[in-house]
Amino acid sequence: MSGTQTGSGQEREPGPARMTGLAGRQARVVIVDDHAMFRSGVRQELGGSVTVVGEAADAPAAVAVIFAQRPDVVLLDVHLPGGGGVTVLREVLAREPEIRFLALSVSDAAEDVIGVIRAGARGYVTKAITGPELVAAIRRVGEGDAVFSPRLAGFVLDAFTGIDVAAIDEELDQITPREREVLRLIARGYQYKEVAKELFISVKTVETHVSAVLRKLQLSNRHQLTRWATERRLV
């Protein structure tokens, strides 16, 4: 069960300077999952910490509900009737790029994880995540940051490892040593504030690094990245 980074999220005091995305109010959330039991479970767990404004059980319904409600954050199941989470991401982000997605799935297959991230999700957590961790992750995503679980960090490191750096001239196709350092610590189970302490940098800098990695992951059209994901299953 991949945990997510809770530490610094809990630390923050709600203040106008920090709350760029949510501005101090509760995040408005849509839950998209084809299991009704799971939706109600999540709704219950989230309790009063966020405002659940809608639910959907398949991709078309999800798109409709999201356009109707315009939530801050969508909790999106990866495996979904009607084309999967990736379809929802594509259709929504084409029209409303400011809506943020947190992918939520039981699958931790590399192609699923990398797939939704590349389609535009700003984080990935597995369904075994605890309630408080999920609330923190939603808040983080709602504020425009990325949520990397150890597993996702591992996948990204894997994807960007083993390429001849000298042969690549595009900035998007490689991650900097510092970013690698941050990812490595996250993969080791460090929370953002622990990463910050370890590297003598601020939490904000850690978030900047993680967001940069996310951006590269989404924008890089390196063939290896997609091929890597598909090949992984055949190993």
Added chain:
Amino acid sequence: MPKSSPQTRCVTIGHHPEHALNGVVARSGERTDDVLARSCDDLRVSSQPTAAAAPTRPAAAPADVSSPPAPGPAGRPTTRRVRRLRQDRLVAGVASGLGEHLGLSLLSVRVAFVALGTVAGFGVALYAALWVCVPLYRAETPSAPGLAAAERAGMRASARRFRVGDAGQLVAFGALALGLTLLVQTSAIGVNPVLFWPALVIGCGVLLIWRQGDDAAPTDHVSGARGSLPWRRRDVRDPDAPDTWSIDEPVRTSESAGVLDRSGARGPLRTHGWRSALRILAGGALVLGGLVTFVATSGRWGVVGDVLLGGLVAAVGIALIAGPWLLQTYRSLRLEREERILSQERADVAAHLHDSVLQTLALIQRQAQDPREVVRLARSQERDLRGWLYGQQQTPDSSLRAAFDRVAAEVEEEYGIPVEVVVVGDCSMNDHLQAVVQAAREALVNAAKHASADRTDVYVEVDERAVVAYVRDRGVGFDPVAVEEHRLGVRRSIVERMDRHGGRASVRSAAGEGTEVRLEMVRSRS
């Protein structure tokens, strides 16, 4: 709220998953999807504690689950027709089938065939004719899908093994037939030896080839499905007794070896495919040798060319007339085979889900008072299903990734603390890396025992130079300087183990901040 009733039901499920399967699934001719859906309904009913007015059970589900198997599926056809019985056969099952059909003892039918065989080979010809005409009997689905699946996966014993008596009888009959034949041949009524010996050789060749056809043709659909599902890969039954399995038992052909290619378990199977090819080759060689011998001894080389030409013309004619029809038959057979593979695979999936998930659900209900145990059960079931649904096809012990996954699973199982493993890169195992894995295991055990953390993270990074592993918990931690002397576990099994193999281990910990063990092993350049 009475809670005892659902629990007692589940005890039945837990102890006898096979019965549960029989009760739920064994209605023949039903599609697997329906079965799945129906049994899911059953599941839902039996897991509702509110439906438990104990003495008067409203739903049929519990009765279904614990009832004995439905009256067996069609054991024998209603109209009695001769069929060859694979399970009693010495050569092709003709005698045993005939014996069963006529109500004669098997032995007397066999003796009759041998006796007739000595009369100018009449018995042999009769046997061959029956071999061709009488179909080989294959049982309709003999048991519930779950059981069949388990049997295919080698998780149940098959119905019948080879009996030593069979071999003895085969030898006896062979000796008897040979003796009688020689007796007849040496006497005046014998067949012309120029004809006889090549005929014998050709007969042996034909025997080999036909027998191979019997084994391979009707049954390889099962082997085709084998191995494509991960959980079955581990169990490969004794491949050395392919001729002696029960009626519908698969004979693994080279095709199954191909399917199994990825798993690395193909050694013995390939041997079998190779063996069947050898049989056909040997048979072909015998037939050809017999023909050549006949032509050579009869001294009529001149006719050979004419005969060959005639044969060729005939073959072309037959191909022109029957070709399209043969092709069509071949295609429809293929299609049917594919469908069969699919349905069997579906049945296996259903069986797997039933078996493992039902079992765990039952256990969870019984352990409901112990949250730790419930978590452990749920977690181990999750790992199982996850590996099955999304897992990578990896062979245990051959790769570092697999080794770490296994060690994590072991510790998790034993101590009930979730272990999250992230591996970047991979490489094959060797003794030094085994030391890293074992040291990491020790660190995990320490964390589980002493840290009282709610989970442990393992991170492994492999590059060309070295393997570095981190085991981290966010538990109570300790002061390394103060405690180091007492912690023999850490010293011996982690630090010294790594030292012995030329690696390095370091422990970072502070009271209240958790512990992180770092293990580094430089990869030998070989």
